[in-house]
Amino acid sequence: VANSEKEGKIKHEVLDILYDADLLRQRSRRFLARACWLFSKGRGFVTLAPAEQIEADAGSQQEWIERSKPLLTQSKSGSGDCFKLLHYGQAS
Incomplete structure (x- = not known):
């Protein structure tokens, strides 16, 4: 980009998008882990304290x-453990 002011704005927007994508990935992974962990506890999940590891x-x-x-x-939970659920579709 020839215009340095425009370049700075574009760079800022790209960094914002990357930050948002990382935040979304982090929150979705935590949400899925939390849900799987709670389901694995059965009916007693309503009395559980949050798991610090998650x-x-x-x-x-x-x-x-x-x-x-x-x-x-x-x-x-289901047919496997919650950790495998988080890695579904990833190359080994």
Whole structure:
């Protein structure tokens, strides 16, 4: 872009879009993990306290995945564990 002012605006918008996409990915992963974990607890889920491994903020997606993996692999819902549900469709 020849115009530096326009370049700055475009760069800012692109960074905003990337930030929003990362935030959406983080929230959707947490929401899915929370739902699967709650379903795995059966009827008793209404009395449960939030799971710190799922709810705590993390510095990165990878940090959150590593921290929540032990809890989610122990939580079974449907035909598999909750951790596998989060990785559906990803290459191994």
